[in-house]
Each structure stands twice: as structure tokens, then as C-alpha cells.
Amino acid sequence: xxxxxxxxxxxxxxxxxxxTSDKRASRKPGSGERFGAAGLPYDLLRGxxxxxxxxxxWAVAGDEWWKLVQRVxxxxxxxxxxxxxxxxxxLALYGLHREAPARRDAMGAAWSVATWPQHCVAAVTAxxxxxxxxTEAPLHLxxxxxxxxxVLAWEMARPPFRIGSRLGRTRI
Numbered sequence: 152x153x154x155x156x157x158x159x160x161x162x163x164x165x166x167x168x169x170x171t172s173d174k175r176a177s178r179k180p181g182s183g184e185r186f187g188a189a190g191l192p193y194d195l196l197r198g199x200x201x202x203x204x205x206x207x208x209w210a211v212a213g214d215e216w217w218k219l220v221q222r223v224x225x226x227x228x229x230x231x232x233x234x235x236x237x238x239x240x241x242l243a244l245y246g247l248h249r250e251a252p253a254r255r256d257a258m259g260a261a262w263s264v265a266t267w268p269q270h271c272v273a274a275v276t277a278x279x280x281x282x283x284x285x286t287e288a289p290l291h292l293x294x295x296x297x298x299x300x301x302v303l304a305w306e307m308a309r310p311p312f313r314i315g316s317r318l319g320r321t322r323i
Contacts, residue, residue, distance in 0.1 A: 198305030222265035
């Protein structure tokens with residue numbers, strides 16, 4: 152079974168620093184899809200930007216939503232190309248359940264990894280993503296059948312609220 156690893160030593164800790172600029176976007180020869188920083192599809196980068204600016208999709212404390220989105224983005228910078236090379240779909244990586252996004256059994260692998268900030272991905276295969284826990288124990292996230300209610304997370308992004316309107320909170 153083939154094992155993929157990230158193409159570079161970059162760790163994605165600063166993911167999202169102006170990465171969706173049109174100046175950085177390019178087209179791969181022979182394809183209509185635009186690619187941005189680190190060879191990631193432009194639509195993927197734009198989806199992360201949309202999520203980072205949106206209201207949380209489930210109840211989280213303080214700025215935890217933004218941190219969670221940044222961890223998913225870091226996963227994409229480090230492992231997206233390897234996962235796609237092993238035939239992982241966008242839904243299997245970045246999907247969430249439409250009605251209950253916090254359901255772990257319907258979370259894409261990137262979201263599952265992001266909810267455990269103390270763990271890190273060690274390898275991607277066609278069958279599983281190998282995660283190393285903080286105690287260095289191996290954990291396998293096996294590819295599952297997609298939930299019929301799964302959608303890409305950024306398709307559920309809601310605009311942020313603005314404080315100070317006459318009604319208290321309005322969408323901007």
C-alpha cells in the first residue's frame with residue numbers, strides 16, 4: 152500500500168498569511184482549475200478564508216473556531232496533495248455533517264485531526280491517515296463511507312455577526 156508524505160519541510164504553522172492573493176494563483180497546464188500557494192486548489196484556500204471569517208459551525212469557546220480552521224488549513228498545506236494522490240476525496244478530508252457538523256463519525260479526516268491539536272499526522276495511505284498521538288502511540292483514521300448528509304465545511308459558513316445595530320445583532 153503506497154504511503155505519501157508532504158512534499159516539503161514546511162509545517163503550515165503560519166497557514167493563511169495572504170495565500171489567496173490572485174497574484175499567487177496559477178493554472179496547472181492542461182487543467183481549468185486554478186492553484187494557489189503550495190499548489191493547493193484556489194477554491195480550497197478561498198473556502199478556508201470563508202470559514203475563518205464565519206461564525207462557528209458548532210459551539211466552541213472564544214477564538215477556538217479560528218484556531219480549529221487554521222489547524223485544518225495547516226493539514227491541507229502539509230498533507231492535501233499526498234491525500235489526493237492516495238485518492239482521498241475533498242469530502243472525505245474536509246466534509247462535515249450538514250445538520251450536525253460536530254458529529255465525529257461524519258467529520259472529514261482533516262477536521263478529526265484538527266480537533267486533536269496535540270496529535271500530528273505521520274503518513275497518509277489509500278486506506279488510512281496515520282496520526283501520532285502526544286504519547287507517540289499510533290492512531291489510524293480509516294477511510295469510511297461518506298455520510299449522505301456530508302458537505303464541504305465552507306458550504307455551511309455563515310456570515311459573522313456585527314454588534315451595535317438597533318436589533319442588537321445583524322448579519323454583515
